[in-house]
Amino acid sequence: xxxxxxxxxxxxxxxxxxxxxxxxxxxxxxxxxxxxxxxxxxxxxxxxxxxxxxxxxxxxxxxxxxxxxxxxxxxxxxxxxxxxxxxxxxxxxxxxxxxxxxxxxxxxxxxxxxxxxxxxxxxxxxxxxxxxxxxxxxxxxxxxxxxxxxxxxxxxxxxxxxxxxxxxxxxxxxxxxxxxxxxxxxxxxxxxxxxxxxxxxxxxxxxxxxxxxxxxxxxxxxxxxxxxxxxxxxxxxxxxxxxxxxxxxxxxxxxxxxxxxxxxxxxxxxxxxxxxxxxxxxxxxxxxxxxxxxxxxxxxxxxxxx
Ligand SMILES: Cc1cc2nc3c(=O)[nH]c(=O)nc-3n(C[C@H](O)[C@H](O)[C@H](O)COP(=O)(O)OP(=O)(O)OC[C@H]3O[C@@H](n4cnc5c(N)ncnc54)[C@H](O)[C@@H]3O)c2cc1C
Numbered sequence: 001x002x003x004x005x006x007x008x009x010x011x012x013x014x015x016x017x018x019x020x021x022x023x024x025x026x027x028x029x030x031x032x033x034x035x036x037x038x039x040x041x042x043x044x045x046x047x048x049x050x051x052x053x054x055x056x057x058x059x060x061x062x063x064x065x066x067x068x069x070x071x072x073x074x075x076x077x078x079x080x081x082x083x084x085x086x087x088x089x090x091x092x093x094x095x096x097x098x099x100x101x102x103x104x105x106x107x108x109x110x111x112x113x114x115x116x117x118x119x120x121x122x123x124x125x126x127x128x129x130x131x132x133x134x135x136x137x138x139x140x141x142x143x144x145x146x147x148x149x150x151x152x153x154x155x156x157x158x159x160x161x162x163x164x165x166x167x168x169x170x171x172x173x174x175x176x177x178x179x180x181x182x183x184x185x186x187x188x189x190x191x192x193x194x195x196x197x198x199x200x201x202x203x204x205x206x207x208x209x210x211x212x213x214x215x216x217x218x219x220x221x222x223x224x225x226x227x228x229x230x231x232x233x234x235x236x237x238x239x240x241x242x243x244x245x246x247x248x249x250x251x252x253x254x255x256x257x258x259x260x261x262x263x264x265x266x267x268x269x270x271x272x273x274x275x276x277x278x279x280x281x282x283x284x285x286x287x288x289x290x291x292x293x294x295x296x297x298x299x300x301x302x303x304x305x306x
Contacts, residue, residue, distance in 0.1 A: 001058050005036055005079065008052055012045045014038050020080065022071035022300065025063065027128060029222035030271050031071025032305060034061075036079035041086035046186050047160035049081060054158055061300060062186050064133035065105065068224050072301030073271045081186065083132060092116065097151065099191045102132030106139070109192075114206060119197030120149045122205040126213045128225075132187040136179045138172045142209050147172035149192040155179070156186040175229055175296060218256040221264035224297040227278065228261065231291045237261030240281060243288045250277035 002018075009016040016038055022031030040046050053060040059078030063069070083103030090100045090112045098118065100109050110125030123144030127134060135153060138146050152166045171178045179185055213219065228236035240246070240260040248255045252269030255277070256262040263274055263281075282293045 001056060002036075004052060004056065005038075005049075008048055009038060012042075012048060014040065014045055022066075022069075022075060022080075025080075025082070026066035026069045026071050026224070026300075027222055028066075028070055028224045028269075028274070028297070029265050030073075030269055030274065031069075031300065032073050032075030034076040034078070034080045037082060038079060039082050039084040041084045043156060043162065043188050046081065046156050046188070047162075049079070050156055050158060050186065051160040053079065054160075059306070060184075062132070063300075064103070064130035064136075065128060067127075067129040068133065068137055068297050069300050070224060070271055070274055070295075070297040072299070072303060072305055074301060074303055074305035076301040077305045083130060088130075093191070096194050096196070097191060098194060099189050100131045101189055102130060102135075102187045104131050105129070106131055106134050110206065113194055114199065114202045117197055117199040117202065118194035119202050120144075120192065120194040122202055123209055125206045126210050131190045135170075135187055135190050136177055137175050138177050139175075142212070145172075149194060151191050151193040153190045154188045156188055158184045162188065216259055218258040218262050218264050221256070221266060223256070223262050223264045226261045226296055227263040227274075228281075228293040229296045231293060234289075234291055235261070236293055239285050239289050239291050239293070243281075243284050245281055245284060248277065248281065250274075250280065253277045255281065 006016055019033040020037035021033050023029050061080055063080050063082045087101045087103035090104050092098050106124050106127045109131050110121040113121045123142035127139050134146050150167050154162055154164050157163050230236055237260040245255050246260050247257045251273030252267045253273040254264055254266040256264045278295055285291055285293055
């Protein structure tokens with residue numbers, strides 16, 4: 001497969017990297033090496049690579065900013081398609097309709113909306129991912145969620161063809177989308193519908209939400225954000241706190257003392273540490289409260305890196 005990938009990447013002017021440490025590309029700072037890595041800056045390159053992988057039954061995985069990923073210690077026996085900085089343009093179709101290429105960060109998208117006095121993204125502005133990753137996960141915070149603003153998206157299907165989905169087809173629900181149900185498709189652009197707002201108010205809200213993050217979240221340690229989904233009728237962090245699990249540690253992984261909803265990489269944590277810690281937390285929370293917690297981060301690679 002190496003030669004086929006190399007030939008295709010040469011044709012498209014893409015640098016093909018080998019044995020890339022996933023720990024350097026995930027906010028958890030955990031993970032072994034991916035066999036191959038290509039930074040993608042055009043949809044034609046994605047199409048060609050996806051087709052090549054499909055024809056050869058070779059695994060590929062789309063990575064944004066790696067901010068919701070727990071990568072296996074064994075790494076990944078496939079190719080990572082990383083949407084690069086050149087795949088991050090943002091433009092307005094009309095005063096309220098903003099289209100973002102999937103590699104644009106939420107920070108950039110929210111700041112662009114702010115610049116044009118458009119409201120709707122303030123609460124999303126501090127989430128450290130791309131707009132593609134945010135649509136995939138239906139990311140949300142402080143009462144804001146991608147589902148409230150997305151009007152449509154384009155994506156590359158597994159045959160390398162560009163398709164479009166409207167909001168009503170995106171099956172957006174809590175941390176889920178049509179894409180979580182159909183992995184293998186690559187989100188190319190996301191169009192959001194915003195509303196006229198007061199620029200000073202938008203800026204003030206964004207500052208306030210950022211301050212709340214800084215005050216409440218353990219941002220000085222690597223993590224993937226909230227480690228458990230919110231169970232129906234309660235909060236994972238409240239349940240974990242209630243069970244006395246703040247500070248609970250397995251190897252280098254720890255339930256944050258500052259925010260019980262975050263598992264942090266305290267020092268040199270492995271994926272196995274995090275998985276063990278999460279299994280313990282889930283068991284104890286279920287025993288003591290009856291609630292069943294579910295992990296939020298996407299697991300990349302299994303114990304054999306497959
Ligand atoms: C400190 C911190 C705070 C956080 N706070 C929040 C929060 O408040 N709310 C919240 O919802 N999340 C939060 N997160 C989690 C994370 O930032 C979001 O889920 C984010 O949307 C993930 O985007 P990403 O680009 O990093 O995606 P990645 O983590 O790289 O990928 C996540 C998933 O999306 C898929 N994906 C990414 N891009 C594409 C694409 N173009 N096409 C197809 N699939 C794609 C990947 O394959 C993977 O399955 C936080 C994380 C951290 C570290």
